[in-house]
Amino acid sequence: MKRVAVLGATGSIGRQALEVIDRHRELELVAASSGSQPIDGLAPLTQVGGDLTELLERARPDVVLNAVVGFAGVTATLWTLEHGVDLALANKESLVAAGELALAARERGGGRLLPVDSEHSALFQCLEEREASTVHSVVLTASGGPFRGRNRSDLADVTPEDALAHPTWNMGPKITVDSATLANKGLEVIEAHFLFAVPYEQVEVVIQPTSVVHALVRFRDGAALAHAGYPDMRVPISYALTYPERAAVDVPPLDLASGLRLEFEPVDHDAFPLLGLARRAGEQGGTYACAFNAANEVGVAAFLEGQLPFLGIAEVVEETLEQVDGAPAANLGELVAADEEARRAAERGMALA
Numbered sequence: 546m547k548r549v550a551v552l553g554a555t556g557s558i559g560r561q562a563l564e565v566i567d568r569h570r571e572l573e574l575v576a577a578s579s580g581s582q583p584i585d586g587l588a589p590l591t592q593v594g595g596d597l598t599e600l601l602e603r604a605r606p607d608v609v610l611n612a613v614v615g616f617a618g619v620t621a622t623l624w625t626l627e628h629g630v631d632l633a634l635a636n637k638e639s640l641v642a643a644g645e646l647a648l649a650a651r652e653r654g655g656g657r658l659l660p661v662d663s664e665h666s667a668l669f670q671c672l673e674e675r676e677a678s679t680v681h682s683v684v685l686t687a688s689g690g691p692f693r694g695r696n697r698s699d700l701a702d703v704t705p706e707d708a709l710a711h712p713t714w715n716m717g718p719k720i721t722v723d724s725a726t727l728a729n730k731g732l733e734v735i736e737a738h739f740l741f742a743v744p745y746e747q748v749e750v751v752i753q754p755t756s757v758v759h760a761l762v763r764f765r766d767g768a769a770l771a772h773a774g775y776p777d778m779r780v781p782i783s784y785a786l787t788y789p790e791r792a793a794v795d796v797p798p799l800d801l802a803s804g805l806r807l808e809f810e811p812v813d814h815d816a817f818p819l820l821g822l823a824r825r826a827g828e829q830g831g832t833y834a835c836a837f838n839a840a841n842e843v844g845v846a847a848f849l850e851g852q853l854p855f856l857g858i859a860e861v862v863e864e865t866l867e868q869v870d871g872a873p874a875a876n877l878g879e880l881v882a883a884d885e886e887a888r889r890a891a892e893r894g895m896a897l898a
């Protein structure tokens with residue numbers, strides 16, 4: 546039996562994880578948490594809000610599925626890696642904001658870091674721990690979101706409702722807006738850098754509108770391996786929770802006879818500047834990526850409340866990155882301070898606008 550703790554159990558990933566656990570005899574749900582929704586009786590141990598490390602200490606899980614939304618997921622990521630417990634990571638923000646601290650914690654703890662993000666699960670499977678020197682580049686695909694094909698001026702008046710209508714993936718509001726701005730792909734570029742130790746210039750992003758190809762790895766001999774399948778998060782969730790077993794999942798096999806189309810397009814960086822801003826923040830190092838994430842969270846929340854236009858999210862992020870000092874964080878306390886500094890700078894920027 547594998548003892549599983551699901552953090553963020555009421556969100557889209559959390560609910561699908563519970564479904565996967567329910568259908569797999571070797572997986573036992575021992576703890577669950579939510580941000581604010583009541584979850585009494587969902588698992589033997591439950592917690593709503595608060596410090597998740599207390600729940601993890603009591604639950605003693607073999608694997609933690611971290612599906613918390615945003616920076617709030619950092620402490621659980623660090624606890625899990627530090628304690629040598631396997632981490633199935635859906636909270637990409639924690640690796641973006643705390644990449645260096647997380648890798649150091651994994652080094653000390655010795656547990657496995659298993660990506661749940663579909664693109665990174667795909668890369669993990671294509672790479673299979675092959676020699677880094679054989680890899681030419683990794684390619685993350687993006688659906689392009691609901692605004693694919695629109696130019697910058699078309700995006701001035703789009704509403705939260707428009708942004709929440711994602712064409713291929715059914716997800717929570719934060720990540721759905723991030724998919725519409727391509728900030729999500731920016732976070733994923735940074736996530737890929739930390740997960741697979743690939744330099745930023747070897748991480749490429751391409752639009753693949755049907756979300757059937759999740760990622761590709763190009764090798765130095767000209768061969769490329771792609772990971773394909775229908776977009777269904779139960780697949781990467783199950784892969785991470787049952788690794789290395791690759792348990793059965795109740796999804797239809799890819800139907801090629803019906804005329805599957807696999808088209809690829811370049812990204813329009815003028816319409817979707819957050820992807821480039823994230824990449825630059827990652828390259829700058831230190832806590833710039835943490836600041837990118839913090840300002841983006843502030844901007845997305847304001848957009849969803851109708852207080853910021855769609856294109857304003859990128860403006861807030863760009864201004865915030867100019868204001869923060871980006872100095873590296875030596876510990877969680879310094880990282881939290883950098884996160885808070887960036888949030889204040891983002892709030893100030895919006896108040897002045």
Ligand code: MG
Nearest residue numbers: 662663664733
């Ligand atoms: Mg993804």
